Amino acid sequence: EPLEDKQALLDFLLRMPHSRLLNWAPNTQCCSWIGITCNADRTRVVALRLPGVGLSGSIPSNTLGRLSALQTLSLRKNRISGPFPSDFTKLGNLTSLYLQYNKLHGALPLDLSVWQNLVVLNLSNNEFNGTIPPSISNVTHLTTLDLSSNSLLGQIPNFNLPNLQFLNLSNNHLNGTLPHSLLRYPSSAFFGNNISSEVSIPPLPSPLPPSSQSHSSNRFSESALLGIVLSSCAIGFMMIALLMLFCCSNKERDRNDGLKPRKGKTTKKKKRVPTETQEERDGRITFFEGSTLAFDLEDLLRASAEVLGKGTFGTTYKAALEDSTTVVVKRLKEVSVGKRDFEQLMEVVGNLRHENVAALRAYYYSKEEKLMVYDYFSRGSLSTLLHGKRGQNRAPLDWETRLKIVIGAARGIAHIHTQNGGKLVHGNIKSSNIFLNSENYGCVSDLGLATIVTPLAPPIQRIIGYRAPEVSDPRKATQACDVYSFGVLVLELLTGKTPLGEGIHLVRWVNSVVREEWTAEVFDVELLRHPNIEEEMVTMLQLGMTCADRVPDRRPKMSDVVQMVEDIRRGDSRIGTGTYPSSEVSTPTLASLSHLVEVGSVSGTPQ
Numbered sequence: 001e002p003l004e005d006k007q008a009l010l011d012f013l014l015r016m017p018h019s020r021l022l023n024w025a026p027n028t029q030c031c032s033w034i035g036i037t038c039n040a041d042r043t044r045v046v047a048l049r050l051p052g053v054g055l056s057g058s059i060p061s062n063t064l065g066r067l068s069a070l071q072t073l074s075l076r077k078n079r080i081s082g083p084f085p086s087d088f089t090k091l092g093n094l095t096s097l098y099l100q101y102n103k104l105h106g107a108l109p110l111d112l113s114v115w116q117n118l119v120v121l122n123l124s125n126n127e128f129n130g131t132i133p134p135s136i137s138n139v140t141h142l143t144t145l146d147l148s149s150n151s152l153l154g155q156i157p158n159f160n161l162p163n164l165q166f167l168n169l170s171n172n173h174l175n176g177t178l179p180h181s182l183l184r185y186p187s188s189a190f191f192g193n194n195i196s197s198e199v200s201i202p203p204l205p206s207p208l209p210p211s212s213q214s215h216s217s218n219r220f221s222e223s224a225l226l227g228i229v230l231s232s233c234a235i236g237f238m239m240i241a242l243l244m245l246f247c248c249s250n251k252e253r254d255r256n257d258g259l260k261p262r263k264g265k266t267t268k269k270k271k272r273v274p275t276e277t278q279e280e281r282d283g284r285i286t287f288f289e290g291s292t293l294a295f296d297l298e299d300l301l302r303a304s305a306e307v308l309g310k311g312t313f314g315t316t317y318k319a320a321l322e323d324s325t326t327v328v329v330k331r332l333k334e335v336s337v338g339k340r341d342f343e344q345l346m347e348v349v350g351n352l353r354h355e356n357v358a359a360l361r362a363y364y365y366s367k368e369e370k371l372m373v374y375d376y377f378s379r380g381s382l383s384t385l386l387h388g389k390r391g392q393n394r395a396p397l398d399w400e401t402r403l404k405i406v407i408g409a410a411r412g413i414a415h416i417h418t419q420n421g422g423k424l425v426h427g428n429i430k431s432s433n434i435f436l437n438s439e440n441y442g443c444v445s446d447l448g449l450a451t452i453v454t455p456l457a458p459p460i461q462r463i464i465g466y467r468a469p470e471v472s473d474p475r476k477a478t479q480a481c482d483v484y485s486f487g488v489l490v491l492e493l494l495t496g497k498t499p500l501g502e503g504i505h506l507v508r509w510v511n512s513v514v515r516e517e518w519t520a521e522v523f524d525v526e527l528l529r530h531p532n533i534e535e536e537m538v539t540m541l542q543l544g545m546t547c548a549d550r551v552p553d554r555r556p557k558m559s560d561v562v563q564m565v566e567d568i569r570r571g572d573s574r575i576g577t578g579t580y581p582s583s584e585v586s587t588p589t590l591a592s593l594s595h596l597v598e599v600g601s602v603s604g605t606p607q
């Protein structure tokens with residue numbers, strides 16, 4: 001690992017107060033620290049991104065300036081104060097510098113040409129004063145320059161940056177006339193300054209050949225009249241255009257402020273309050289320990305997103321962040337509890353760490369938005385793996401894989417049931433909420449939401465599929481309900497049938513097939529290809545049916561279920577020997593299952 005860079009980072013953090021807990025421990029690899037990206041051979045740190053982590057005070061000298069290979073530096077939305085860190089001018093490889101929304105003041109560095117590779121420079125929403133250094137014209141690769149909402153003074157230098165696509169100098173104290181080279185940018189880029197609107201209009205071409213102009217006369221010649229009419233039209237058009245741009249810029253500002261409640265419409269520059277406001281606190285994402293992600297709401301909102309699906313509680317997106325990490329963002333609707341209860345649940349869920357439970361990395365709560373952020377599982381959910389298009393794109397799930405999924409899911413749910421004083425309920429166990437962890441064991445996601453979110457009017461199948469028959473209000477689901485849903489999941493894995501469709505009630509269907517002694521017909525044809533797994537499959541079927549018992553008290557506890565599935569794995573099929581009321585069989589066979597239904601230990605009656 002890059003030891004010198006690591007030391008520079010540690011020196012920086014040691015002297016820089018911050019509010020978010022960062023995992024920068026000296027005895028760990030710095031390339032896996034929050035906000036750090038190394039190059040491919042892990043010899044240098046190339047990106048440092050710590051937006052919105054509550055950094056305060058000035059950047060200590062001789063720290064970040066030592067990261068000479070740094071290409072991206074993003075410290076936006078902190079409370080960094082002091083003058084522009086002169087060390088940053090040593091970072092000659094920088095391509096992107098984001099320092100917006102801090103409290104930096106004083107002059108901008110005089111010689112900006114040190115950043116020959118800089119593509120993005122965003123210093124907006126600070127307290128910089130002084131003039132815009134003319135050396136900006138040497139930063140020829142710039143595509144984005146945002147110096148808006150500072151206190152910059154003087155005339156805008158006449159810079160002509162060929163690649164510059166986005167320019168924002170609005171809300172400063174700039175004055176003078178707009179240089180010619182900048183006429184191509186919209187007027188919103190200069191709004192809120194004292195820049196003369198007298199843009200120099202290029203001279204109109206003479207409507208007549210020069211010879212006729214020499215004719216002096218007391219009255220207006222035809223050509224002079226034509227000239228006056230054309231010039232008036234041009235000025236008229238220009239004024240209308242300026243007016244429209246002015247309106248657009250206001251609209252744009254309204255849109256940009258959209259997520260923050262506006263406190264009255266004003267065209268005056270908003271002065272930043274020195275202490276942290278409620279608005280700033282509201283705008284912050286809460287990260288949980290162990291998360292190596294570093295982003296803020298702005299990042300999330302501008303990340304390119306793809307809808308993964310609309311679920312019971314809202315819409316789920318896959319979002320690609322600036323640093324090329326991919327996260328999953330769940331946008332909740334209709335949260336039926338207040339901020340405090342919501343945060344309390346997030347704390348329980350976010351601090352739960354188990355290899356079979358998908359980690360909640362971060363959440364965001366405001367009046368308008370409630371977001372939850374998870375890692376992205378690129379292989380998709382169990383639902384996709386099992387029911388995705390059967391054909392060339394879908395590899396059949398063999399018995400080994402299915403067994404590991406059941407074991408993982410059982411362990412995950414059992415662990416959830418030990419949390420919050422043994423009271424935590426998942427509330428929404430189903431195959432679209434089960435993923436595969438790095439070891440290919442099942443990993444449970446989406447826990448706890450059922451208890452705080454009012455479901456979006458769900459299609460009827462969603463209700464009947466996994467939900468225990470005793471549940472009428474999902475917010476009152478119990479751990480026994482999770483056991484029932486787990487049972488349905490097991491039956492789904494064995495049959496390859498989705499409990500949500502095909503016009504069948506999976507539990508009833510399995511019971512009826514078993515009762516009719518057609519048990520072999522129950523199993524997914526993909527499984528029947530594998531030799532010597534019949535006994536394990538039958539034991540598993542028995543387990544699924546026991547968990548999906550109509551009577552809650554007859555369902556086993558999740559900790560017992562773990563024991564049973566692990567026994568199946570070990571080839572030790574002892575279902576029925578536990579303390580829960582189940583079957584009397586010790587070596588299950590297909591025929592023995594029908595006996596099970598007949599003696600009534602598993603409900604074969606409609607539920």
Ligand SMILES: Nc1ncnc2c1ncn2[C@@H]1O[C@H](COP(=O)(O)OP(=O)(O)OP(=O)(O)O)[C@@H](O)[C@H]1O
Nearest residue numbers: 308309310311312313316328374375376377381432
């Ligand atoms: N972390 C993730 N990684 C990859 N895909 C995900 C992730 N979380 C959810 N998905 C997928 O996104 C889709 C929508 O998920 P969402 O949880 O919103 O709805 P659902 O699982 O269909 O229903 P419910 O809201 O009842 O859980 C589902 O196909 C789900 O499998």
